[in-house]
Amino acid sequence: MQRTKQTGINEKIMQTIFFLSALISVAAVIAICLFLFVKGMPAIAEIGFMDFIFNEKWTPTNTPASYGILSMIVGSIYVTGGAIIIGVPIGLMCAIFLAEFCPGKIYMIVKPAVNLLGGIPSIIYGFFGMEVIVPIVRENMGGNGYSIMSASIILGIMILPTIISISESSVRAVPESYAEGSYGIGATKEETVFRVIVPAAKSGILTSIILGIGRAAGETMAVVMVAGNAVMPVDKINLLKPIRTLTANIVTEMSYASGLHESALISTGVVLFVFIIILNISLSLMKSKAQRN
């Protein structure tokens, strides 16, 4: 095969094309940051940063209007926290189940089931939540069902696939020698799993939790149909009372917002965006720390 100058040039051209394709991701992130900030800035400038973040009064349609998102920030935190409390224990146990205790035939049923759970669109979760979870919470726990509790349950279910798949890989990745050592001193299987294997898989499990947090915090449709969308003053927030999250706020009001109102909603999106970036950075920091070990 003869190498010609043309081949060399082709190589260089394609290499550049590949590199440029990779840069498109960077360009996309920069564009998203840029436009969100630019469109959201007017709101922050006029409302004032402190007033925007720490004021719990969100009344854009009153005259005079008030644009404080504190209630929504707290709402998102509660709902995400609730999702973690419900989703992580079950998800982690299920991951351990898949990695350590599950017989092969059953694995072929459960693993695809988990993948399928992860593929279900969020409006179906929302619809399911509205028709099934809300009545259950209403009958068995009180309140009217549209509440932080219902949102946490639905979100907890939604993050199960994330937690399960990543935790399962981490648990499987723990070297056999660890387990063998534990059996060697007479521990039972369960003791080995919980005292040796799981701690060894800690960083992967933590990764899955952080990704789960990101997913729960960013979820919109499911929460909108289940949480009642009431803007609650911070001191009245209650597990069985309705709540509005940052995401629900954007989706509910964007369709008719204009001017400052629209800007304020975009800024709400910016707040979400910044939160995700912070999560991502913690994730990379954790990963590099794990690599160093």
Added chain:
Amino acid sequence: MKKNKALSIIALSLALIFAGCVQSKPSGEQKAEFNLGKDITVIARDAASGTRGAFHEIMGILVKEKDAEADKLVVGALEFDGTDKVITAVEGDKYGIGYISMGSVSDRIKAVSVNGIEPDVENVRSGNYSVSRPFILVTKGSESELIKDFLKFAESTQGQDITDEMKFIGASDLSEDYASSGMSGTIKVAGSTSVTPLMEKLQEAYRDLNPDVTFEMQSNGSSQGIKAALEGSYDIGMSSRELKEEEASQLNSYILAIDGIAVIVNKENPKSDLASEDITKIYTGEITKWSEIK
């Protein structure tokens, strides 16, 4: 191996029983007594909704003081962005109360009479049932032939027949028949979700007579419809509330129909009539339990 199989079968059956139990429980619980001492679940529409705008203004939940305007909806009221979501919420919650377009009332919930007046077409037409609002179509500036033609259709006897069929009250002065002249083009419409069902039927009928016309419609709330018409991004805006002064001064408006707003409660709620002051108090939070209503 056998032990594992047995274990998994037991676990699976437990899960299914659990699922079965949980699913039947909601329907079983409905037979319990209606406890008047329970809190009222207040259900409202989202802030884009013309239905909300109209209802809150008529019932005095929206309070105007000099230059300031404040919506005094009680803290913790649920807000939904669609008629069906309100119906679902009231249908599922014995202690719920909500408001929807009268044309959407079905046997899933119960519409109460207000101050003794039943919410039906006759009472709205005569004005006895005061909780009503106009369906308004707005356009800006001079309209194209196509739009003028469509509006003529909406106000014609055929259009008003459709309006009556859907349990709205036709408000047009015109009593002419409409004759098609084979129009063509696209009409872009945006606005109220309450007006949308009527608009859809009118569009369908209009298209039957003028097959070369297409419609594009976004249902995103009265305020958005008005805004779209003001900006010119859409040809016709739909509103289910009165226009504000600044809006009315810039737009041409056509009253399509009058729609009553029905106050709905769960079918198991013993109340079938509510005084309008009580409704206002419920929505502003002065009354919190069903027992507080005389």
Added chain:
Amino acid sequence: MYTNINNLKQRKVKSILLKSFIWFCGILTVGILIYILLFILLRGIPKINLEFLFGEYNSETLSAFSSIVATIQMILLSLTVSVPIGVFCAIYLAEYAKRGNRAVKVIRLAIDTLAGIPSIVYGLFGMIFFVNILGFRASVLSGICTISIMILPVIISSSEEAIKSVPDTYREGSLGLGATRLRTVFRIVLPTATPGILAGIILAIGRIVGETAALIFTGGTNVLKNPTFNLLSSQRTLAIHMYMLAGEGLPHSRDMAFATGAILILIVFSVNYAATKLAGRIGRLR
């Protein structure tokens, strides 16, 4: 110490309790899935009829036809944009990038960031950039542009993994025969990695089909009577159709919402099945 009989009994009991709880969680997860699927399918499938699938949209039929077509358009066209870019990016990362290179770190960070951005934020960006600034207005086109960016990370990571799993021996053999790097990539590596890349594409399809928040402000909620190929018109996708039906007040909207949900689930089912089959093919490669 561990030969103490009482202690042994305690540990055994604990172990059995833990084991049952673990099994319970496994069964619970599957049980939840089955419950959700049955809930939607049992009430949705009976309501699916030909009118609903292929008929004209009006307030009687609430047909999903135009929504289905719009969804297909969105899938095909956004893949057309994202797959080449994504695969090329994956080739760069897997074949040409030097470890620890500053640029590579930035690129990976960007990809991870894109992967984590909530869909509502994509929707906001799409609204600002494609709908308003570029003037596409609420349209299928705006939706396609937004979705293309959204699925980029999915395509990139699965393609990269697929490419990386091609054994080095294949590459070495090719280079040993005198082929250039470029030829090796296109003639040997890519074809071998295709099942994995396809699996990633299929996962992206699943994501697109289920997407709502990103498309409400970009593709819009409008529903046309009949499907159109005019990308500048606004037409809702299947998932948004379900969301709208779940909120409308017409008597049979709720039934048709279940029907739409059933269709969505059947699509996701097939997507997952195909992806699993393909992923199995990569497994065999290792």
